[in-house]
Amino acid sequence: MKDFIDDDKIQHVLDISVRPEKKRVEDVLDKAKELKGLTPEETSVLLQTEDKELINEILITARFVKESIYGNRLVLFAPLYIANHCSNNCLYCGFRRANKELKRVALTMEEIAAEAQAIEAEGHKRILMLCGEHPTRSSLDYFIEAIETVYATTNFNGEIRRINVEVAPLEVEEFKRLKAAKIGTYLLFQETYHHATYREMHPSGPKRNYEYRVTAMHRAQEAGIDDVGIGALFGLYDYRFEVLGLLYHAQHLEKTCGVGPHTISIPRLEPALNAPAAIKPPHPVSDDEFKKLVAVLRLAVPYTGMILTTRESAALRNEIFGLGVSQISAGSRTNPGGYHDHGGNDFMAAQFNLGDTRSLDEVIYEIVQQGLIPSFCTACYRLGRTGADFMDLAKPGLIKKFCRTNAIFTFEEYLLDYASDKTKKAGLKLVEKLLADTEGAGLKRSINSRLKRMENGERDLYI
Ligand code: SAM
Ligand code: SF4
Numbered sequence: 001m002k003d004f005i006d007d008d009k010i011q012h013v014l015d016i017s018v019r020p021e022k023k024r025v026e027d028v029l030d031k032a033k034e035l036k037g038l039t040p041e042e043t044s045v046l047l048q049t050e051d052k053e054l055i056n057e058i059l060i061t062a063r064f065v066k067e068s069i070y071g072n073r074l075v076l077f078a079p080l081y082i083a084n085h086c087s088n089n090c091l092y093c094g095f096r097r098a099n100k101e102l103k104r105v106a107l108t109m110e111e112i113a114a115e116a117q118a119i120e121a122e123g124h125k126r127i128l129m130l131c132g133e134h135p136t137r138s139s140l141d142y143f144i145e146a147i148e149t150v151y152a153t154t155n156f157n158g159e160i161r162r163i164n165v166e167v168a169p170l171e172v173e174e175f176k177r178l179k180a181a182k183i184g185t186y187l188l189f190q191e192t193y194h195h196a197t198y199r200e201m202h203p204s205g206p207k208r209n210y211e212y213r214v215t216a217m218h219r220a221q222e223a224g225i226d227d228v229g230i231g232a233l234f235g236l237y238d239y240r241f242e243v244l245g246l247l248y249h250a251q252h253l254e255k256t257c258g259v260g261p262h263t264i265s266i267p268r269l270e271p272a273l274n275a276p277a278a279i280k281p282p283h284p285v286s287d288d289e290f291k292k293l294v295a296v297l298r299l300a301v302p303y304t305g306m307i308l309t310t311r312e313s314a315a316l317r318n319e320i321f322g323l324g325v326s327q328i329s330a331g332s333r334t335n336p337g338g339y340h341d342h343g344g345n346d347f348m349a350a351q352f353n354l355g356d357t358r359s360l361d362e363v364i365y366e367i368v369q370q371g372l373i374p375s376f377c378t379a380c381y382r383l384g385r386t387g388a389d390f391m392d393l394a395k396p397g398l399i400k401k402f403c404r405t406n407a408i409f410t411f412e413e414y415l416l417d418y419a420s421d422k423t424k425k426a427g428l429k430l431v432e433k434l435l436a437d438t439e440g441a442g443l444k445r446s447i448n449s450r451l452k453r454m455e456n457g458e459r460d461l462y463i
Helices: 007-015 024-032 040-047 052-070 109-122 141-154 174-180 196-203 210-214 217-224 239-257 287-300 314-321 360-371 387-393 398-417 421-437 441-455
Strands: 072-085 126-133 163-168 228-231 263-265 305-308 327-329 374-377
Touching: 007 040, 007 239, 007 287, 024 040, 024 052, 040 239, 040 287, 052 210, 052 287, 052 398, 072 109, 072 141, 109 141, 109 387, 126 141, 141 163, 141 174, 141 287, 174 217, 196 210, 217 228, 228 239, 228 305, 287 305, 287 314, 327 441, 360 374, 360 421, 374 387, 374 398, 398 421, 398 441, 421 441
Parallel strands: 072 126, 072 327, 072 374, 126 163, 228 263, 263 305, 305 327
Antiparallel strands: none
16 A cells, blocks of 8 residues: 555645635535535635634534534543653654653553553543554553453453554554454554655654555554544644545545544644644644634544544533534543552653543533533444444434433443532433433333343443
8 A cells, every 4th residue: 555645636625725705615514514524625615714704604514513413422531551662753742762851651461450440440431542652662462461451450340341542553464463452443643644744743763654654544454443543633734734634544545445434533732741843833723723623524524433632621622522523531641650640640751731631520520511421332343333334324313323322321320330429410310301302212211221220230231
């Protein structure tokens, strides 16, 4: 597989739609409402819109699309950093090799089990496991042993049911080993799709190879991992260019592998220790631009999940939930060992600073206040509804039916086992309302009977 990102083409598509006419923008928004996605050219029209009123229309349309397809559930996960040694020198990352001040840590299996228990004690069921890229301190053997350790670690009713992973690009045979370890989604961010910026940001180490990274998802798919997640690190280059890069990446995967990405991640640069590009981002993305790009992505790829992390502040995250984000991290630590030693996010060992330092319970309370349903669901992956099967299912209404129901079940589990009194009170009221609003007498009965079974001690119920 060869590099398929054409910088000149992306720039050309952006150049031909500078300051688009109102009518053109409205036509694109009408098409977006059909929930079939947008071409790069149409996406570019929205990205190049600077008119405040029209941008507001983009946001409103994104809310409509999100509501039509996903309903009001929000999936929660916690990142688990197991090691921070790295042979790369990414100019934006605290783990970079040249950062001599960083406290280097590679957790032992006992420590990883302790992290898993601490995460489970908060109520999480899904994690994203990640580390730096290092031949000995973060080898694939070590990583796979860590996955096995976490799956085997329980804490009363707590267990991790899905481990998504984010590790440096691998060969097909290596990806097969990850699949055999029962990972959920394989995530990897291209960071920037702009070749010259990529070279500048990655002065040395294996990550300098753009082509090897941009083709990683194709190798993962070849190995049978059909849920893959792409992403760009916003702030390194023009955000419009990156959105189109993500779109071309998604299209290429769909064309060559038969299925596009399961998720798109939208991290934005945060300050990091001794990381010049993080301290002074080359192309800072304002909050308004960030909201706009989230909305445009929602319209361009309506069936692809979108992931927002604790890099963003609580206030902004609250605003962005409604625009199309389907997954968020909460209660995160980006320093290996940060969960069980209760040390918080130790900047001297962390990858970057956190924008939202609230606990999972606080985040959940806030989500409930917005009428959204917090979800810890892992049903699709465990029932084999992945890749193309998931995309077939992801038609309006269907995601809503399955995901809404499973969200209610996993939220009820959280309320019974982990919630603070305040969250429990607000949450049980929400569950009651959701049950009352459920359409279809059969579905309502089946939800009700399962909720009763949970009250009687059963766990892990899903459809
Ligand atoms: N080391 C692997 C890699 O680079 O792909 C695994 C993932 S790395 C630990 C996780 C991601 O964090 C990177 O892909 C990058 O997008 C993001 N990241 C690095 N520095 C960051 C910063 N200062 N602010 C926000 N995100 C950052
Ligand atoms: Fe290493 Fe990944 Fe950080 Fe780059 S982003 S320095 S590869 S951990």
